[in-house]
Amino acid sequence: MARLLTRRFLWKCVHFTTMVRCVTGPETTAQRQLQRTLYLINPREQTAGYYGLDVIESWAGVRGVTNLVDLTTPTVAALVPEGWQVEICDERIQPVDFDHRAAVVGLTGKVSQRSRMIELAGEFRRRGKLVVAGGPYVSLNPSDLAAHADIVVEGEIEEIAGGLFDDIAAGTWRASYTGTRPDLTLSPPPRWDLYPLRGGLAAQVQTSRGCPFECEFCDVIQYLGRKQRWKEPVQVVEELEMLYAAGFRDILLADDNLTVMRRRARALLEAIREWNDRRPGERVRFSSQLSVDIARDRPMLDLAAAAGLRMVFVGVETPNEASLAETMKRQNLHVDLVEEVTKIVNAGIMVVSGMMVGFDNDDEGIFERQLDFAARLPVPLITPSLLVAPHATPLYARLEKEGRLVEGALDYIGAGNMFRTNIVPRQMSRETLEDGARRLLLHLYRPAVVLDRLRRFVENSPTRPEPRPRPFFAGPVENALARGLMRLGDRDEPALLGYLHETTARRPEMRAQLQYFFLQYCQTRHNIEQLKRQAPVSPAMA
Structure with a gap:
């Protein structure tokens, strides 16, 4: 659901900033009374x-x-x-x-x-x-x-x-x-009646704004602040009712850190659990964003799972503790990140992990370290990205002072390029960093490598009752996507597709999580094919 925009969920905190300029010329709207x-x-x-x-x-x-x-x-x-x-x-x-x-x-x-x-x-x-x-x-x-x-x-x-x-x-x-x-608490519910809801697979409800952490690269706290502000649970439930009535059964709780304030989070999750338990038909599956410190609070994890939380984004970033300290991501320090993420999965919650390269303490060995780290995670979906310095962040100010910002970077970062950065790395060239990040993505999404992580996720997930088992490839879109994967020609692709089919039959309660994985896996494989067309890829990268 703003942090580095290359790797975040689509959670756009609501801001509509306006500075009005009166200018003259053919492309200017002169000040005048306007129709409403x-x-x-x-x-x-x-x-x-x-x-x-x-x-x-x-x-x-x-x-x-x-x-x-x-x-x-x-x-x-x-x-x-x-x-x-x-x-x-x-x-x-x-x-x-x-x-x-x-x-x-x-x-x-x-x-x-x-x-x-x-x-x-x-x-x-x-x-x-x-x-x-x-x-x-x-x-x-x-x-x-x-x-x-x-x-x-x-x-x-x-x-x-x-x-x-x-x-x-x-x-x-x-x-x-x-x-x-x-x-x-004074915010009105969104005007979903005006929005083309027919085109969305999942909806959003924002329950809070702001984050108390101070990660150097994060832009959220620059425009939302470090003091978290919240809606009342009754407001959240009202918005959930609207979206449920519109047919949504997958909803993102679009907070930058849903559970960071434990007392408030507990009250909210209890209200959501009670609301979800009263649904006359299918319960809602929720997703959100958490920090890894939630793993130390098993009662909170259990409550989140009982409320319907089934998938979360967690920025694990890097196994390099010097880099975590450098960027002030203190909540990830002095813990075994693999063990902590596994605790979240053990509660029945699928984790999507953000991974970053390009910190000042990263040398050229960071790519192999990240691969070794990822291989131990029970996380099928990993979103590797380059460190980028967003405007107004402490990282941007520091690198600007050090003369380490790339001129003209907005032309490609502002076009959504996933593997370009606006920073000059300290311990490698920018070309080496960008090339290494592409190689990292390509290796992480080899079908055999993904299948290993997917198996680890399933094995660490608890069983839950599910009365209505259904086949995985039950619709035309799923089958078209499966055919698209097969056309890519990787010999390990059939094994991954077969595992999805077999696991859904054996663990029907995981069907929604596995479908989400499948959709995002296909999207990433599609991105990789585009990436290969944009830049030459050496055999070692394929």
């Missing part, structure tokens, strides 16, 4: 990532599907004052309507959506629309988008939305609007 019509757009990303679903279109011919519905646009829509007409477009699901009648166009996005945000802003301004740009990336680097949009809003919008939209309607908008750190 708003077209909110979540742009597509330029490059496929770990959590995209490009593979479904490429291998199964199905368009307009996204892994996770956008949360920003319906949240902003809920804050627009009465009297406005609002429509939402998620470009991953539907094409942008450049002839839309709205007078105002709102754009949101992460850094990986930067290039597309700029394209859309330019096109709509040429058509005379007032363009408002916001979102996590704009909150971190507002000056970058200020040249491309009429209005850029910085910060969280809840407490400034009324004044912002009143000013726009009156034609009296200011040069900048800076949001606050609002009380989330």
